[in-house]
Amino acid sequence: MAETDYRITRRAVLEGGAATCLFLASGLPVGAQSASATVATARVTTPIARIPMTLRINATEHALELDPRTTLLDTLRNHLGLTGSKKGCDHGQCGACTVLVNGRRINSCLALSAQHEGDEVTTIEGLADGNQLHPVQAAFVAHDGFQCGYCTPGQICSAVGMLEEVRAGWPSHASADVAAAAAALTEAEIRERMSGNICRCAAYPNIVAAIRDAAEEV
Template sequence: MDDIDPPRPTRRAILQAGAAASLLWVTGGRTQVHASPTNAASTAAPVPSRALTLRINGNEQALELDPRTTLLDALRHHLGMTGSKKGCDHGQCGACTVLVNGRRINACLSLAVMHEGDEITTIEGLANDDVLHPLQAAFIKRDGFQCGYCTPGQICSAVGMLQEVRAGWPSHVSANVAAKQATLTDEEIRERMSGNLCRCAAYPNIVAAIRDAAEES
């Protein structure tokens, strides 16, 4: 009878044996690894909260916050104003855009404690009672949204952007940076709104809505 070769070890068995040997070498043959007292995690003292008052949509809001709380989290989690959305949380998508003293900012990148005394406007504060802001009405008319997640930030950003145009701020595509007011072409709108992303790619309708609102105003 021919000799039968012994079964060859599987790749899994080799890896398991290697891992076991490495563990024994690192731990010096001990079966358990005990954390030394010097490496034990120490209990950090909590950061004291701070009382502050924010003026949001014309109303004073008294809050007690960890000073590390972002303006976005203060709005959403402490005041229940969930219109401003948290998208990337890194200032890259624009979903959290709000207006502070008329200028658009990313609320996820700004601390709430930085804005005492400022006039903060969110998507909830743009309409005048039951009368929609012209940009809100234009977005509905032009169907400038699909899932709607980016829409509050798009609209707030567009409000701030149109104020920038009226103030004579040029953009990277402005033909004449010395002009008192830029001509709001589609190219200008796209450039000025480039910080607000739409996953649904409703950009043509967004541009049309902003153009309509600009012409109306």
């Protein structure tokens, strides 16, 4: 009986490798590929039903029909033309999109518009009284509390909300006495309470000074 030769040749290795690459590149069987493509096409082409909603922005009501996934920030910027609120990180980390909802500051990039029917939403455009700037806005101008200005609308809205929190007696991690009726608005308090708003130009000293001055007027 002849002895079988089980030695592996270089040619066999190359042929086997080429066959494996072709198999991996082919992916799913043809039938499965067709089904997968059909599902993907259906997902892309099926429209999401818009829903009617009424939002009260800067004391004005707006009747809209929106994709239920639309964020409050995108509604303000893309549907109402209120571009003062900026899209920075779009992940709730920089604070450039901060607005006030019923007097409390929120990141509008993380909020769905559908959540806020019936709420009073105030953006940077709604803070001034006609030609009279809000005290926080005026203080930012007086102290040059900005450089490029991109974060400024969020900084100002956040400062307005923060000052209301201080008046309400809310403590912060910098508060020496969390049971005190009202915290002293020290530099450490301001920096801690405004830490959710990032200024990439690093205008923080002027921002702090502006807020301390505005606190005496609002």
